[in-house]
Amino acid sequence: MADMYLRSNFALLSSFILTLSIMYPVSMSSESSYIVYLGNHTDNILPSGVVAFHQELLVGVLERPEDVKERLLYSYQNVINGFAAVLEPHHAEALSAMPGVASVFPNKAYKLHTTRSWEFLGLEHSSGAIPPASLWTKANLGEDVIVGLLDSGVWPEAESFKDDGFGPIPSRWRGTCETGCNFTAADCNRKLIGARYFLKGYEAAKGKLSVSSTGEFVSARDRNGHGTHTASTAVGNFVEGASLFGFAGGKAKGGAPRARLAVYKVCWPDSVECYAADVLAAFDAGIHDGVDVFSLSIGSSYVDGLFSDAIAIGSFHAVMAGRVVVCAAGNDGPYPASVANVAPWIITVAASSIDRSFRSSALLEDGSTYTGSSLSGTRLSKKSMYPLVFAGDARVSTANASAGEMCLPGALDPEKVKGKIVACFRGLNPRLEKGYVVKEAGGAGMLLLNSAAYGDEVLADPHILPATHLTSDQAQSILKYINQSRSSATASITYPISRLDQKDAPKMALFSSQGPNRLVPEILKPDITAPGINILGAWTEASSPSGYFEDHRRVKFNVISGTSMSCPHVAGIVALLRALHPSWSAAAIKSALMTSATNHDDANRPIRSASNKKATPFNYGAGHVNPNAAADPGLLYDASADDYFLFICGQPNYRLLLPEVTLKRNMRCPSEVPSLLDLNYPSFSITNLTVNVTVQRTLTYVGGGPIYRSLVQPPRGVGVEVVPRQLSFSRLGEKQQFRITFWPRRRPKNTSVPYDTLMQSSWKFGYLTWTDETHLVSSPIAVIA
Ligand SMILES: *[C@@H]1O[C@H](CO)[C@@H](O)[C@H](O)[C@H]1NC(C)=O
Ligand SMILES: *[C@@H]1O[C@H](CO)[C@@H](O)[C@H](O)[C@H]1NC(C)=O
Numbered sequence: 001m002a003d004m005y006l007r008s009n010f011a012l013l014s015s016f017i018l019t020l021s022i023m024y025p026v027s028m029s030s031e032s033s034y035i036v037y038l039g040n041h042t043d044n045i046l047p048s049g050v051v052a053f054h055q056e057l058l059v060g061v062l063e064r065p066e067d068v069k070e071r072l073l074y075s076y077q078n079v080i081n082g083f084a085a086v087l088e089p090h091h092a093e094a095l096s097a098m099p100g101v102a103s104v105f106p107n108k109a110y111k112l113h114t115t116r117s118w119e120f121l122g123l124e125h126s127s128g129a130i131p132p133a134s135l136w137t138k139a140n141l142g143e144d145v146i147v148g149l150l151d152s153g154v155w156p157e158a159e160s161f162k163d164d165g166f167g168p169i170p171s172r173w174r175g176t177c178e179t180g181c182n183f184t185a186a187d188c189n190r191k192l193i194g195a196r197y198f199l200k201g202y203e204a205a206k207g208k209l210s211v212s213s214t215g216e217f218v219s220a221r222d223r224n225g226h227g228t229h230t231a232s233t234a235v236g237n238f239v240e241g242a243s244l245f246g247f248a249g250g251k252a253k254g255g256a257p258r259a260r261l262a263v264y265k266v267c268w269p270d271s272v273e274c275y276a277a278d279v280l281a282a283f284d285a286g287i288h289d290g291v292d293v294f295s296l297s298i299g300s301s302y303v304d305g306l307f308s309d310a311i312a313i314g315s316f317h318a319v320m321a322g323r324v325v326v327c328a329a330g331n332d333g334p335y336p337a338s339v340a341n342v343a344p345w346i347i348t349v350a351a352s353s354i355d356r357s358f359r360s361s362a363l364l365e366d367g368s369t370y371t372g373s374s375l376s377g378t379r380l381s382k383k384s385m386y387p388l389v390f391a392g393d394a395r396v397s398t399a400n401a402s403a404g405e406m407c408l409p410g411a412l413d414p415e416k417v418k419g420k421i422v423a424c425f426r427g428l429n430p431r432l433e434k435g436y437v438v439k440e441a442g443g444a445g446m447l448l449l450n451s452a453a454y455g456d457e458v459l460a461d462p463h464i465l466p467a468t469h470l471t472s473d474q475a476q477s478i479l480k481y482i483n484q485s486r487s488s489a490t491a492s493i494t495y496p497i498s499r500l501d502q503k504d505a506p507k508m509a510l511f512s513s514q515g516p517n518r519l520v521p522e523i524l525k526p527d528i529t530a531p532g533i534n535i536l537g538a539w540t541e542a543s544s545p546s547g548y549f550e551d552h553r554r555v556k557f558n559v560i561s562g563t564s565m566s567c568p569h570v571a572g573i574v575a576l577l578r579a580l581h582p583s584w585s586a587a588a589i590k591s592a593l594m595t596s597a598t599n600h601d602d603a604n605r606p607i608r609s610a611s612n613k614k615a616t617p618f619n620y621g622a623g624h625v626n627p628n629a630a631a632d633p634g635l636l637y638d639a640s641a642d643d644y645f646l647f648i649c650g651q652p653n654y655r656l657l658l659p660e661v662t663l664k665r666n667m668r669c670p671s672e673v674p675s676l677l678d679l680n681y682p683s684f685s686i687t688n689l690t691v692n693v694t695v696q697r698t699l700t701y702v703g704g705g706p707i708y709r710s711l712v713q714p715p716r717g718v719g720v721e722v723v724p725r726q727l728s729f730s731r732l733g734e735k736q737q738f739r740i741t742f743w744p745r746r747r748p749k750n751t752s753v754p755y756d757t758l759m760q761s762s763w764k765f766g767y768l769t770w771t772d773e774t775h776l777v778s779s780p781i782a783v784i785a
């Protein structure tokens, strides 16, 4: 999503700065909000006693005990034990030293990170018929699985959420439809079964939400559009004739059209921030309510520990309770180590393209044509050519060169722009805003140019004026033409057309956040990639498709891009797998998705990056999601609550207290903690290969075989041996172990130089595949060698 993705970079920056200033307050005495995490609830405290217990803890550190009620924002009482409160830094410090307190961390902000995409994934034929081998058929479209979205709310009137043909709400559902501004229980139905909103964390950090200046609904109703879009991608009904301005037309639907929807609104204006205290409250409610699959298109790549991150904590409790959590990897690419939501119990989703393009061409007077990408719904008023000007040559005298080239607000001189097509560089301000700036200055159209850093990645945005987005190579040619023809350059822009012809799909999105995992390098992240470019989904009718206040257009569907869009695709598929295999754990479902993923594009070449290089598992994890194959994976890398518990024991820098006292009272960390590398994960990440490293895995037999043999594609310069090489299973559900040893084939030149685990260039990649000749159970390998 254009503006969201750019605007949210500011949110990221500010939340990062906020974190630093809260973490290191030095001598400043300033109140802010914190989360005090206490792990699990103990059996001997009744829910009614929880608030009193939290208040008691808090009173213990306050100078004025009578403030306790005012300071306590949330008392988490269902599943997660903890509270959020407004505190002075020294209160937070005192609390963190108290027995039973697992962690204390600032209430920081996370940012918000279709018709065609499901067909592309093989769930549907292009005729719209559903093939019999489709996971849709097998899983009955995800019937009765409950999917919960933590996002900006929902537009309940959207057709995607109508309940025609839905049976009674599953009796295990314990959630509610909260009344608020323009939202009552009557807005829920048998499809949209729950809607709650959480605002206290936001208001504690930002002050009271101004309804008059933001137009926001203090309820689960979505003003932004993002939450409606992600919800419709995950579970939207079949909707005939869905389109944006007539583009991307067809039948809109989510991944699991028969699943139920529960909405937890945690993201609020202006910059669309989702505060940790609200996110944790939503998890606590959602687990209690009976959500089976959580989908979070939010996150931050700047977290400093798994247990000082509300998403990691909330999802941990969800997975412990047998639920599945799917999160966006983030839109901070193409930089290494930018991936967010890296806990091993989360399914972390990157974004890639589908085979649809929205083409709009720039025609130049010299006869050349450059085909770009656009969803502008407006036409140039006359057929003939328009004068073409480079924005850098049309700036007002007070604007600097980059403000002019990038078409920042106020930078263009109407005298030099009026009636012309203006060529603006991408960067600094949102792409859609550039269109406004050109239109406001009297321009007729816009060519949006990539600089070299943006390469080939062009996005179809609903521009306010005729516009098309062009690659950096095209941009160079166009600039050359403008330069050569001096003031006589002219151009035209064709109206967009939609085509299903992108043979290089899936191709990674430039914005998709990348590995390695900066928090836990022993776990390869992201896990998987799914469609996240130009995705059609339902939209709010409370704001425009561009999100700009001045834009008065209203649409029922919008096309947007981001890992925000790929995440609910996977959440929908998880709902299908849940319906098909109700007994599978979160880890088993993740394993099925990952080991069946593909790392080739439609033309059977390795998946490429936005800059047309061969992509790596740090871009796509195990590969592109392949739902039909995930239904029948052959073998699973399963993991239980105990496995995650041992993983936490093995983490450096964790207070031992955390796992032992709070998470699992009857289990203690063993004196010899297992290697982090031995978590039964469906991928391998080896951070220090100076000597032989052997790791262990366990496979669970769920189909095919009965004999599976191993195939290894070793990373360059690395030896790999699997023992045993072949596994023979005799009954479904049987578990067998194997070991895999890695060794450096070349002696490192200077072993005393520490490896930089965050540097992508020092990593090498390979694959381990188990096969019975029908199933391919593949795991990516990443090694520093
Ligand atoms: C919200 O409610 C107010 C008051 O009833 C009404 O004027 C307004 O039109 C409603 N807005 C929407 C988007 O339904
Ligand atoms: C140019 O101006 C813009 C805003 O007017 C500002 O953000 C930017 O930092 C300036 N750049 C330089 C190089 O001075």
Ligand SMILES: *[C@@H]1O[C@H](CO)[C@@H](O)[C@H](O)[C@H]1NC(C)=O
Pocket: 479, 480, 483, 484
């Ligand atoms: C335009 O062309 C001149 C020479 O013809 C060259 O010196 C200049 O760098 C060019 N400018 C751009 C922006 O390409």
Ligand SMILES: *[C@@H]1O[C@H](CO)[C@@H](O)[C@H](O)[C@H]1NC(C)=O
Pocket: 040, 041, 042, 043, 320, 641, 663, 664, 665
């Ligand atoms: C947390 O407590 C609940 C209820 O006592 C229990 O069912 C659950 O297993 C506990 N979770 C962990 C991780 O110990």
Ligand SMILES: *[C@@H]1O[C@H](CO)[C@@H](O)[C@H](O)[C@H]1NC(C)=O
Pocket: 692, 721, 741, 743
């Ligand atoms: C490393 O493992 C390989 C394969 O098992 C073996 O051949 C080699 O001797 C081992 N090297 C060391 C130093 O243990």
Ligand SMILES: *[C@@H]1O[C@H](CO)[C@@H](O)[C@H](O)[C@H]1NC(C)=O
Pocket: 750, 751, 752, 753
């Ligand atoms: C290895 O690198 C370190 C750090 O750069 C340096 O101090 C040391 O002298 C080097 N050792 C050798 C044997 O080159």
Ligand SMILES: *[C@@H]1O[C@H](CO)[C@@H](O)[C@H](O)[C@H]1NC(C)=O
Pocket: 688, 689, 690, 691, 754, 755
């Ligand atoms: C890598 O492992 C070797 C041998 O176990 C150890 O001496 C070295 O300190 C490790 N280096 C890093 C960066 O962890």
